[in-house]
Amino acid sequence: MAPRRNTTNGRGVQAEDTKICVVMVGLPARGKSYIAQKAQRYLQWLSIDAKVFNVGNYRRTNAPQPSADFFDTGNAEGERSRRAAAEAAISDMIGWYRQGGTVGILDATNSTKDRRKWVWDKCAAEGIEVLFVESKCDDEDLIMANVRDVKTTSPDYVGQDPDEAMLDFRNRIKMYEKVYKTIDGDGDESHYTYLKILDVGSQVVINRIQDYLQSRVVYYLMNLHIRPRSVWLSRHGESMYNLDGRIGGDAQLSPRGEQYARKLPELVRQSVGGDRPLTVWTSTLKRTIATARFLPDDYNQLQWKALDELDAGLCDGMTYQEIKDIYPEDFVARDEDKYNYRYRGGESYRDVVIRLEPIIMELERSEDILIVTHQAILRCIYAYFMKKDHTKSPWMNVPLHCLIKLTPRAYGTDEERYVADIPAVSTWRGKGSTAKHEDPVAAA
Numbered sequence: 055m056a057p058r059r060n061t062t063n064g065r066g067v068q069a070e071d072t073k074i075c076v077v078m079v080g081l082p083a084r085g086k087s088y089i090a091q092k093a094q095r096y097l098q099w100l101s102i103d104a105k106v107f108n109v110g111n112y113r114r115t116n117a118p119q120p121s122a123d124f125f126d127t128g129n130a131e132g133e134r135s136r137r138a139a140a141e142a143a144i145s146d147m148i149g150w151y152r153q154g155g156t157v158g159i160l161d162a163t164n165s166t167k168d169r170r171k172w173v174w175d176k177c178a179a180e181g182i183e184v185l186f187v188e189s190k191c192d193d194e195d196l197i198m199a200n201v202r203d204v205k206t207t208s209p210d211y212v213g214q215d216p217d218e219a220m221l222d223f224r225n226r227i228k229m230y231e232k233v234y235k236t237i238d239g240d241g242d243e244s245h246y247t248y249l250k251i252l253d254v255g256s257q258v259v260i261n262r263i264q265d266y267l268q269s270r271v272v273y274y275l276m277n278l279h280i281r282p283r284s285v286w287l288s289r290h291g292e293s294m295y296n297l298d299g300r301i302g303g304d305a306q307l308s309p310r311g312e313q314y315a316r317k318l319p320e321l322v323r324q325s326v327g328g329d330r331p332l333t334v335w336t337s338t339l340k341r342t343i344a345t346a347r348f349l350p351d352d353y354n355q356l357q358w359k360a361l362d363e364l365d366a367g368l369c370d371g372m373t374y375q376e377i378k379d380i381y382p383e384d385f386v387a388r389d390e391d392k393y394n395y396r397y398r399g400g401e402s403y404r405d406v407v408i409r410l411e412p413i414i415m416e417l418e419r420s421e422d423i424l425i426v427t428h429q430a431i432l433r434c435i436y437a438y439f440m441k442k443d444h445t446k447s448p449w450m451n452v453p454l455h456c457l458i459k460l461t462p463r464a465y466g467t468d469e470e471r472y473v474a475d476i477p478a479v480s481t482w483r484g485k486g487s488t489a490k491h492e493d494p495v496a497a498a
């Protein structure tokens with residue numbers, strides 16, 4: 055096998071030819087799909103090609119709604135069908151790696167040593183590193199809550215009575231328990247690379263983590279929690295630069311921006327549904343700090359340089375018309391590939407995503423956070439939560455004077471918007487346009 059290279063290419067550190075298979079391990083209803091999907095979203099946000107292969111989805115083509123005894127290892131037909139599903143998923147995954155995929159995530163129980171060895175051998179033959187990620191949880195109340203929340207509504211139980219579905223799923227878990235072996239529980243799997251998450255992260259065990267990409271994934275997964283919470287996002291109030299159509303800078307709020315700052319505590323209270331204090335993160339620029347200054351004293355406030363607006367370098371302080379006049383080629387290049395275009399002496403959206411990674415990590419660890427930041431930064435954070443494609447997110451319309459509340463759920467994020475009744479200019483700009491203030495088009 056050719057040696058692997060980890061290189062820095064100016065777009066952050068990337069393992070150029072590393073291929074990793076994250077192999078989920080654990081009994082049903084332990085959050086494996088939840089973890090798999092979050093890992094995929096995080097990696098895709100960092101522009102790392104990642105894809106989940108869910109064996110249950112393959113199994114459903116042959117056995118759409120099986121009852122618990124289908125999962126009994128004594129059931130030959132069930133065993134054959136489940137093995138075929140795993141083979142189909144792995145075969146598709148290997149085809150995907152051959153097309154250039156980087157991190158495949160095999161979402162199945164992989165609960166026996168034999169199955170893990172089989173997956174490991176298949177991957178090793180293709181030069182793919184394997185990272186086993188096990189979720190082990192013995193909290194009966196939590197497992198039953200998981201079953202009620204996500205399993206009774208699964209395609210396996212469409213049209214069935216939820217109580218019967220719960221009972222059947224419980225029996226399914228019992229079938230798996232008969233053969234389940236926690237990874238390296240007997241000490242004979244210590245040659246594997248693995249992360250074991252015990253009781254939703256109250257303890258983690260890591261073994262033989264080999265390279266940068268694996269450690270990124272492991273560190274991210276170690277920070278996940280499932281306590282209910284929301285994240286609030288707001289741009290700063292309208293600034294004097296916004297009125298002039300100038301980008302960047304460190305301007306004061308306009309009179310209407312001031313009104314928004316005064317209104318923000320009420321909007322937040324309304325959206326929180328009570329007086330629960332939030333933690334507030336702003337950038338280090340005047341306009342976000344001024345916007346957050348009327349929030350109650352019991353809200354902890356923290357300023358992050360990483361939340362400062364995208365650095366427009368030599369174009370800082372210009373209007374889009376001035377940029378087009380002075381740097382016409384740059385103006386066109388930015389519109390052609392807005393995500394990757396880096397301002398002269400400044401940043402691209404891609405650069406911003408990389409500097410926001412610690413913010414995302416901290417957000418995953420935290421509970422209720424209100425972020426008061428800037429247009430480009432907010433687009434990147436929003437794209438992470440809402441899984442927006444990075445070719446589209448730099449063109450998104452994020453209006454001034456609007457509070458966005460995002461609430462992560464098991465398999466997605468809910469969004470609510472609270473619009474302050476205070477007019478503001480639009481800073482959205484369509485491709486090719488140099489208008490100072492332009493009405494956003496619907497698709498943006």
Ligand code: ATP
Pocket residue numbers: 080081082083084085086087088089110162163189190191196199200203204251253254255280464
């Ligand atoms: P199955 O094997 O049936 O596919 P699964 O292990 O993939 O089950 P999920 O569908 O991911 O289970 O279960 C989602 C639920 O698990 C969510 O309610 C989520 O809050 C919860 N959850 C997420 N992480 C964990 C964890 N580490 N331990 C236990 N539960 C978790």
Ligand code: F6P
Pocket residue numbers: 296300301302303363364366428429430448481483
């Ligand atoms: O116009 C407000 C602003 O926050 C500028 O400071 C920043 O350069 C710009 O938005 C980012 O938006 P775009 O990437 O669409 O130019």
